[in-house]
């Protein structure tokens with residue numbers, strides 16, 4: 001709900017539990033008054049305008065003389081007395097980077113605004129409102145429209161900016177945030193998700209300090225290293241209590257997220273494109289849309305913040321919000337065979353999977369061009385006839401005969417030097433004229449900023465998807481960007497490449513999805529290297545990590561859940577000893593850890609014992625029983641694997657009549673102490689039957705006394721899982 005109070009010139013953006021207040025001073029300065037727990041609508045003028053400070057530039061704001069560096073801004077600029085980080089830097093038609101944005105007009109619109117060519121949150125069924133605030137700098141020659149949409153039930157506000165050149169000469173955008181706001185205290189911790197290949201999204205928490213705490217990507221992808229997300233949490237905030245802001249970006253490329261604390265201990269929070277790898281020439285009359293930022297605030301700790309993000313993702317983000325969405329249970333050929341397969345092996349693999357309950361068999365890397373290893377063939381999306389002389393026909397028929405669908409792997413954004421495509425178009429890779437482009441995994445990146453490159457890959461992929469009955473595509477991206485340059489862009493515009501690349505990738509996916517609406521797309525980038533809301537808009541699940549070890553997955557999935565709902569994380573039960581760590585874990589633990597995610601398998605079923613096959617059958621039955629809860633329920637992190645040897649989490653169904661609790665021990669212990677695990681989100685009045693313990697207990701008891709959990713004796717990497725079933729339901 002958005003309202004405007006004319007007397008105080010204040011905008012109130014309200015969700016069910018939060019208020020965000022913007023105020024216009026002196027008819028021109030757009031200031032940030034408040035973001036936090038819901039407050040009554042009232043004039044916050046007394047709170048908003050600190051008096052002028054010494055040794056500082058001063059301006060008139062209507063209520064007297066003030067210092068720009070002490071004001072809290074909605075969209076700050078550089079060069080007019082505010083020395084903190086600007087939200088926008090434009091080299092204007094006067095040749096200077098000094099900008100000053102002043103209020104011009106506003107509208108309160110119904111629905112969500114369009115974010116041209118970029119993924120964004122959408123209305124779905126809720127009636128939503130959007131505030132459009134127009135600011136202008138006539139001297140520099142541009143105006144900025146700031147958009148704010150309130151998602152009431154999720155306690156989320158989305159923001160993005162559209163900048164327009166209002167002069168008749170080009171201007172240069174040097175930096176542009178999607179969102180910026182100043183909070184009056186800096187007594188917060190920043191929590192970010194850091195990692196690397198096979199160790200994605202580990203939780204890191206550190207206090208804000210004077211100066212800038214920032215995370216970013218310059219890799220051309222949101223990256224394994226630092227996810228485009230941060231929680232800004234009260235120092236005392238825990239998983240279950242305290243005030244927490246959540247900030248994220250619906251974008252899969254280079255970003256920057258920063259919290260800057262100034263000399264009066266206020267904190268400026270900003271998120272947007274990374275200005276180090278972005279600039280844009282804006283021609284007269286042209287507009288540029290930033291990616292959309294997601295902001296949330298919770299008073300119920302980190303879990304509350306995560307739940308808000310999970311809800312907005314599952315209710316308003318593209319394919320994730322499709323009411324008919326069903327995540328297939330897949331088995332993937334990668335860890336079963338790597339590149340070493342042919343038609344006979346693949347057919348045997350499919351037959352071995354028959355009758356287990358699996359929905360889809362996915363043929364991973366190695367089916368195209370002449371690809372026997374990772375040195376060749378990316379860009380040649382035609383069948384490798386030595387391995388697959390009958391095309392995919394027999395393979396797909398075998399899937400069908402055995403009641404399963406067929407899925408296939410592509411890495412559409414890449415090109416191998418050893419490929420037909422490279423021979424024909426050596427300048428289609430990202431490169432600079434006077435440097436040999438650097439390879440990574442022996443491959444180069446296609447210049448997706450070029451429409452003819454997008455067209456060529458679209459045609460090749462369409463041919464495969466048209467000719468064969470394929471229900472699922474795993475979309476991979478196995479290297480990061482170097483040599484940022486495009487043969488097509490003019491010299492002064494080379495810094496546009498990283499963003500134009502993302503626009504080209506999004507365009508290609510959108511075209512394919514429009515052409516093949518029955519195909520389910522899963523995202524991947526060397527595991528979870530592009531796990532972000534941008535990709536999730538198109539692909540409702542992402543391979544969380546190339547590390548499929550159940551113990552490693554505890555931290556990876558726990559961390560990923562800070563921003564992303566478990567149903568978006570793909571988790572497979574894989575072979576032991578595990579291929580990444582060499583660790584052996586019980587089959588039960590592998591199943592328990594993967595169960596609340598988009599579930600599947602990643603091994604050669606033909607080598608399994610009958611006991612393991614029976615375990616697969618019952619894991620799949622169990623997963624089906626939990627599907628609705630996983631897709632629509634509430635996820636709680638209970639015990640952090642970053643702080644203890646334990647890890648525990650819980651899922652509660654929407655109507656609190658079902659729950660699932662998972663407890664895993666990262667290592668065995670000789671004499672573990674008894675554990676009373678306090679559960680969350682249950683109905684205190686309901687009696688829950690727990691079949692694994694043969695007891696029923698009230699929600700109140702389970703939440704306040706706890707669930708008595710015993711570690712299985714003499715088992716390393718043990719885990720236990722409990723179902724809670726409402727006896728009346």
Ligand code: GLA
Pocket residue numbers: 334364365409476478524525526527543545546
């Ligand atoms: C990436 C993916 C893997 C697999 C390989 C194939 O690393 O994350 O799952 O698809 O590529 O080359």
